Amino acid sequence: MHTTVGIIGGGPAGLLLARLLHNEGIDSVVLERRDRTYVEQRQRAGILEQATVDALRNAGAGARLDREGMPHDGIEIRFANRAHRIDFPSLTGGRNVTVYAQTEVVKDLIALQLAEGGPLLFDAQVTSVEGADTATPAVRFIHEGRQQTLSCDYVVGCDGFHGVARNAVPASLRTTYERTYPYSWLGVLAEAPPVYNELIYAHSERGFALASMRSPSVSRLYLQVPNGTDTAAWSDQRIWDELDARFATDSHPGWKLERGPITSKAVLPMRSHVTEPMRYGRVFLAGDAAHIVPPTGAKGLNLAAADVIVLARALARWRTTGSGDLLDTYSDTCLQRVWRAEHFSYFMTTTLHTDPNQSAFETRLQIAQLERVATSPHAAAELAENYTGLPLG
Ligand code: RFL
Ligand code: PHB
Numbered sequence: 077m078h079t080t081v082g083i084i085g086g087g088p089a090g091l092l093l094a095r096l097l098h099n100e101g102i103d104s105v106v107l108e109r110r111d112r113t114y115v116e117q118r119q120r121a122g123i124l125e126q127a128t129v130d131a132l133r134n135a136g137a138g139a140r141l142d143r144e145g146m147p148h149d150g151i152e153i154r155f156a157n158r159a160h161r162i163d164f165p166s167l168t169g170g171r172n173v174t175v176y177a178q179t180e181v182v183k184d185l186i187a188l189q190l191a192e193g194g195p196l197l198f199d200a201q202v203t204s205v206e207g208a209d210t211a212t213p214a215v216r217f218i219h220e221g222r223q224q225t226l227s228c229d230y231v232v233g234c235d236g237f238h239g240v241a242r243n244a245v246p247a248s249l250r251t252t253y254e255r256t257y258p259y260s261w262l263g264v265l266a267e268a269p270p271v272y273n274e275l276i277y278a279h280s281e282r283g284f285a286l287a288s289m290r291s292p293s294v295s296r297l298y299l300q301v302p303n304g305t306d307t308a309a310w311s312d313q314r315i316w317d318e319l320d321a322r323f324a325t326d327s328h329p330g331w332k333l334e335r336g337p338i339t340s341k342a343v344l345p346m347r348s349h350v351t352e353p354m355r356y357g358r359v360f361l362a363g364d365a366a367h368i369v370p371p372t373g374a375k376g377l378n379l380a381a382a383d384v385i386v387l388a389r390a391l392a393r394w395r396t397t398g399s400g401d402l403l404d405t406y407s408d409t410c411l412q413r414v415w416r417a418e419h420f421s422y423f424m425t426t427t428l429h430t431d432p433n434q435s436a437f438e439t440r441l442q443i444a445q446l447e448r449v450a451t452s453p454h455a456a457a458e459l460a461e462n463y464t465g466l467p468l469g
């Protein structure tokens with residue numbers, strides 16, 4: 077079996093790349109380890125930057141997004157007993173974000189790929205990538221009980237943080253930057269209408285909380301919890317009470333979330349990670365395979381999309397002109413955006429969470445920083461620009 081671009085992983089990065097390549101007339105094969113239902117149900121990100129929305133629309137994957145996506149022009153930040161709204165369009169020259177779940181992006185891209193695109197194989201576990209520095213790298217995978225080989229002109233590792241593609245870059249040429257955080261998120265889905273029509277990020281003495289949504293009738297809520305927390309320790313009642321306590325503010329006396337049945341609970345560890353470079357020979361890394369951000373800045377999915385947009389352009393240029401110049405600059409181009417997002421995600425995380433070893437001095441610094449965002453249009457614009465995302469150029 078031979079293809080132009082072998083794509084490992086059918087998450088948002090792999091699926092969007094396959095679609096963009098299809099639109100450029102470049103054939104690809106996507107190999108996904110899990111089954112379709114699993115990939116379509118996996119609860120993850122919820123916020124799309126404008127550049128991601130535009131890319132999905134331009135790729136022909138915007139129909140349901142345009143109908144069901146919920147544009148958001150701001151977020152609310154609660155801290156020190158007050159609530160402050162950050163208005164994106166007025167601070168960024170008109171940009172905003174859209175709430176549309178990663179599960180829905182993935183469903184839309186899978187449906188398109190199966191209807192119009194090249195092969196997308198589920199239950200296809202890649203075991204290794206060979207010949208990364210040769211003209212025809214090969215992907216070895218197990219499908220339907222048989223070991224198989226896909227020979228490619230290029231291989232793209234879109235196989236997430238626990239994937240195998242990263243190992244194709246020799247350890248001696250790879251640099252890894254990493255930070256773990258001394259807290260996790262308890263994330264829940266609830267059949268309860270969001271009370272407020274924008275996201276609320278809360279700094280509180282009890283720890284961070286975030287109110288997001290999936291639709292006008294489904295809330296997505298997060299609580300900072302200690303690492304190693306077992307969801308069994310969190311009854312529905314305890315979750316709702318703790319959320320209300322962390323969101324409480326004198327700006328909205330008596331404010332409470334609307335409660336409803338909780339349909340899923342999971343604990344998510346927080347990590348920052350970058351692997352450089354994002355290319356070795358004819359193997360490229362994209363999305364979580366190359367970098368992880370803690371979710372507080374809502375950047376993970378958007379970074380994955382930005383990588384594959386840059387890569388699809390570079391492959392299209394190679395296909396039409398024979399020039400590999402954009403492939404040569406792929407890693408540097410992406411890493412510039414990646415490090416900006418790493419910084420922003422770190423900033424949002426460390427400003428809004430309470431480290432278990434945090435001193436009272438450090439808490440006052442966090443409040444001073446949040447006061448600055450609430451009172452200075454420059455500080456607010458810095459946050460708004462990063463949150464809505466830099467244009468792709
Ligand atoms: P994905 O989505 O992890 O997809 C990688 C795909 O590769 C497959 N795979 C393999 N396939 C074949 N052979 C192998 N050997 C393979 N190894 C892995 C996997 O099954 C999977 O389908 O990476 P991608 O496409 O780069 O997309 C990135 C985003 O998914 C990610 O950045 C965000 O979802 C991060 N993230 C969140 N971001 C937010 O902005 N807000 C969130 O609330 C949020 N929650 C999350 C998250 C990431 C999580 N992970 C990765 C643990 C919650 C979780 C649990
Ligand atoms: C989500 O809706 O899942 C979500 C939104 C914003 C974040 C993280 C997660 O910062």
